[in-house]
Amino acid sequence: MAIWRKHKHETKEILTASREDRRALPNVPDPKKTRSASERRGQRSFEESSETSDAYLQGIRALSLRYIADFEVLISRRSMKKGSAIKAKAVDISTTGILLELNAESNPFSPGSNVTARFNIPSGTMPEGFESAVRIDAKIVRQFARPNEDGEEKQLIALEFEQPLNEYFQKKRWSYSVYTASALLFFSAFFIILLRAESVIYFKYNITLYLYSITAAAFLLSRYGFGALYREVPVDPLYTPGVSIVIPCFNEEMWIKRTILSCMNQDYPIDKLEVIIVDDRSTDRSIEQIEEIITIIHQEAERFQTKERLKLVIMEENGGKREALVKGVQLAKHNLVVFVDSDSFLEPDAIRHLVQPFQDPRMGGVAGRTDVENKYTNAVTKLQTVRYYIAFRIMKAAESWFDCVTCLSGPLSCYRKELIVQHTDAWLNQTFLGQKATFGDDRSMTNFILRTHRTSYQDSAICSTIVPSDMSVFLKQQMRWKRSWLRESLRAGLFIWRKEPFMSLFFYIGILVPIAAPVIVVYNLVYVPLWHHIFPTTFLTGLFMMAALMSLAHLLLRKSRLWVYGLVFCLFYELVLLWQMPVAWVTFWKSTWGTRETPQDVEANNRKKARKQKKFRFLRF
Numbered sequence: 001m002a003i004w005r006k007h008k009h010e011t012k013e014i015l016t017a018s019r020e021d022r023r024a025l026p027n028v029p030d031p032k033k034t035r036s037a038s039e040r041r042g043q044r045s046f047e048e049s050s051e052t053s054d055a056y057l058q059g060i061r062a063l064s065l066r067y068i069a070d071f072e073v074l075i076s077r078r079s080m081k082k083g084s085a086i087k088a089k090a091v092d093i094s095t096t097g098i099l100l101e102l103n104a105e106s107n108p109f110s111p112g113s114n115v116t117a118r119f120n121i122p123s124g125t126m127p128e129g130f131e132s133a134v135r136i137d138a139k140i141v142r143q144f145a146r147p148n149e150d151g152e153e154k155q156l157i158a159l160e161f162e163q164p165l166n167e168y169f170q171k172k173r174w175s176y177s178v179y180t181a182s183a184l185l186f187f188s189a190f191f192i193i194l195l196r197a198e199s200v201i202y203f204k205y206n207i208t209l210y211l212y213s214i215t216a217a218a219f220l221l222s223r224y225g226f227g228a229l230y231r232e233v234p235v236d237p238l239y240t241p242g243v244s245i246v247i248p249c250f251n252e253e254m255w256i257k258r259t260i261l262s263c264m265n266q267d268y269p270i271d272k273l274e275v276i277i278v279d280d281r282s283t284d285r286s287i288e289q290i291e292e293i294i295t296i297i298h299q300e301a302e303r304f305q306t307k308e309r310l311k312l313v314i315m316e317e318n319g320g321k322r323e324a325l326v327k328g329v330q331l332a333k334h335n336l337v338v339f340v341d342s343d344s345f346l347e348p349d350a351i352r353h354l355v356q357p358f359q360d361p362r363m364g365g366v367a368g369r370t371d372v373e374n375k376y377t378n379a380v381t382k383l384q385t386v387r388y389y390i391a392f393r394i395m396k397a398a399e400s401w402f403d404c405v406t407c408l409s410g411p412l413s414c415y416r417k418e419l420i421v422q423h424t425d426a427w428l429n430q431t432f433l434g435q436k437a438t439f440g441d442d443r444s445m446t447n448f449i450l451r452t453h454r455t456s457y458q459d460s461a462i463c464s465t466i467v468p469s470d471m472s473v474f475l476k477q478q479m480r481w482k483r484s485w486l487r488e489s490l491r492a493g494l495f496i497w498r499k500e501p502f503m504s505l506f507f508y509i510g511i512l513v514p515i516a517a518p519v520i521v522v523y524n525l526v527y528v529p530l531w532h533h534i535f536p537t538t539f540l541t542g543l544f545m546m547a548a549l550m551s552l553a554h555l556l557l558r559k560s561r562l563w564v565y566g567l568v569f570c571l572f573y574e575l576v577l578l579w580q581m582p583v584a585w586v587t588f589w590k591s592t593w594g595t596r597e598t599p600q601d602v603e604a605n606n607r608k609k610a611r612k613q614k615k616f617r618f619l620r621f
Contacts, residue, residue: 013374013469014124019066019092024300025265027348031304066094067126073100073119075109075159078137090119091156093126095165097138102155109157113140117159124376128385128560130165137162169559212513212520213542219509220546223398224553230397232459233356241355242272242334243414248324249277252342253285255466257293262345262463264297264310268352274309276328281318286342322428322441329420337417339442344411344465345373354414354461364419364453365446367396367405368412368461375562377469384467384474386554386566394553396457402503403454406492410442412463415449423448432487440484447491450499478577482584518582521574543574 069090076085086108088100098117109115117138123131138159147153161168245263249256256277263275279287290312297306313327329337336355340346350368357366369392375385392409399405408415420427427445430437437444449455468474489511497504524539544567551566 012377013466014376015374016124016127016376017068019068024261024297025304025306027265027267028270028301028304029267031270066092066099069093069098069121069125071119071122071125073098073117075100075115075117077109078114078116085118088157093121095130095161097141097158097160099156099158102157107143107155107157109140109143111140111143114138115140115159117161123561126165128371128375128562129558130169131561132169134165134168136165136168209520209523212516215509216513217542217546219506219513220549222506223395224549226398226401227394230401230457230459232353233359233456235352235356236359239356239359240269240272240352241336241358243268243274243336243338243351243355244328244332244334244417245273245275245338245340245351246325246328246332247275247277247340247342248280248321248328249282249286249290249342250280250318250321250324251282251284251286253282253289255343255345256286257289258345259340259342260290260293260310261297262347263340264301264306265348266346266351267348270304270309272334273351274311274333276331277310277312278324278328279312279314280320280324281315287312287314320438322438325441326420326424326428329417329424332417335417336414337420338412338414339410340463341411341465344370344463346412347462350412350461350463353458354412357456357458358414358416360454362454363403363416363456364449365405365408365413365415365455366461367392367408367455367457368414368463369393369396369457369459370409370411371462371464372467373464374466374469379565379568380471380474381467381469382562382565383569383572385562386550387569388467389554389558390550390566392457393459393557397459399503400457402500403456404450404496404499404503404507405455405457406446406450406496406507407443407488408446408449408455411465412461413442415445416453419449419453420445437487439480440488443484443488444491447488450492451495475576475580479580479584482580483587486584514581515585518578521578543570546570 069092071090073088073090074085075088086102088102091099091101093099098119115138116135118133118135120133121130125131138161140157141160142158143156145153145155247256247259247263252259260275260277266273277290279290294310294312297310311331313331315324315327325339336358338351338354354366354368357363370388372381372385372388374381376382396405396407423445427441427448430444446455468477493508493511496507524536528534528536547567547570550570551563554560554566555563
């Protein structure tokens with residue numbers, strides 16, 4: 001586990017930290033075969049990719065990852081009683097084994113010994129789903145001594161588990177949970193249908209209310225239904241079109257190095273992948289960090305033609321994210337362009353998966369899946385973890401069934417270059433009610449693409465991103481997203497009916513339901529109890545069942561203890577986030593971000609200061 005502090009007074013971010021590879025780009029295919037035998041072990045070359053299944057290779061890569069650890073482990077010979085166990089400290093851990101530092105002065109074990117290890121993996125040490133108590137048989141495969149940070153020599157032993165941890169959890173921990181989640185998911189959906197049957201019975205007494213109730217339930221259940229039917233485009237090993245990755249950067253000194261490294265460290269032919277970083281006149285140390293990682297990559301991986309494939313461009317003046325993205329597109333030499341946010345990190349096979357839907361010539365854009373990187377920081381990030389996963393794996397997957405994903409999200413999305421060029425002027429100069437559009441660039445570009453082409457979603461094209469861990473920043477982000485959602489939904493509504501009819505129907509319902517939600521909540525939770533003296537049992541039960549759908553879907557698909565935060569998120573949404581919608585109705589033309597100092601934010605802050613000064617002078621005199 002790694003702990004990062006953004007600034008002196010900001011929240012510590014808890015990230016899962018894997019043991020660093022001594023090579024800068026360990027996953028890049030080696031065209032000259034210059035790696036040593038040990039380096040090639042477990043590494044797939046591009047030529048081998050057609051002979052081995054992609055799922056198998058993903059599994060091999062996951063098994064080889066080692067994560068930095070710091071927790072207590074009890075080890076004993078299998079014949080010994082539990083009370084005779086020796087305490088040790090975990091140094092690092094993988095799904096196949098663990099490295100331990102012994103606290104005991106003498107080491108009673110030797111290589112080849114069969115032992116039992118007992119430990120509790122803390123949240124954030126390994127990927128989501130591994131946080132649990134473990135009692136597993138293992139074999140000591142190596143022991144050695146080395147000095148610790150204080151110069152004191154410590155005994156270390158390496159254990160190999162008899163079965164990988166993912167298999168262990170599947171059998172010991174998650175089997176009943178998965179069955180239970182599946183049954184409860186069915187029960188929740190069935191119960192929601194029963195509640196809506198009540199709405200049909202009482203429909204004549206309040207047509208508007210019960211029509212909304214039936215429509216909202218049908219819309220939600222349809223999303224989960226089509227999400228369950230979703231199947232991604234499988235990987236064709238021979239399909240590797242040219243790809244240019246564009247990373248817009250503004251004041252992202254904390255994360256930009258890792259972002260660049262993840263984009264370069266792709267299992268993709270080196271002659272078909274380039275990375276372009278466009279700095280939008282950052283005022284922090286972003287440029288210094290970018291230049292530092294570029295130097296390291298050039299020095300340590302020059303044989304991968306990094307000098308030709310990795311570029312830094314600094315804008316002449318701060319023009320905003322769209323200007324930076326367009327600059328990168330203008331420099332791109334390949335026909336597919338991938339946009340990656342400067343605080344997002346790609347999995348090594350993300351690009352290989354992301355490009356597969358473009359085998360269809362009618363495909364204009366594809367979104368990858370975005371997970372939360374700092375999920376274990378606090379309750380705010382845990383809420384977002386469940387929400388992000390359902391938003392992508394269920395909601396976008398449901399839209400992808402119709403090849404009509406309405407938002408190709410900023411952290412990871414791919415477009416045909418000619419389509420971006422075609423819409424560049426309209427995208428850069430977009431205004432709404434006289435105000436320049438400065439955010440919602442992903443939804444805006446998606447709307448341009450959707451007019452003439454298909455859009456899709458690839459669940460196996462995975463990146464992780466840093467989400468707000470401060471509540472005030474999170475709320476500002478959500479307000480900005482709601483404003484862009486309203487603006488771009490109005491735009492999409494003008495043409496979406498020309499697409500697939502069934503999808504179009506649910507698109508319009510998806511607009512009306514959240515817009516009307518605040519009124520419905522006030523009616524059921526305030527008006528009915530106060531005026532009719534009736535407790536809103538049915539309404540609250542329906543909300544709980546809908547929250548259960550989110551949580552249980554996360555439990556079933558992710559097998560993570562964070563599933564319960566789906567229930568918490570739904571409660572938080574009803575109490576807090578829902579009430580941002582009415583504010584967004586009357587302010588959705590605003591162009592300020594609220595979470596960073598864009599030119600529009602600077603201008604707005606100056607106007608605000610001027611008004612305060614004017615008011616102060618008035619009160620003074």
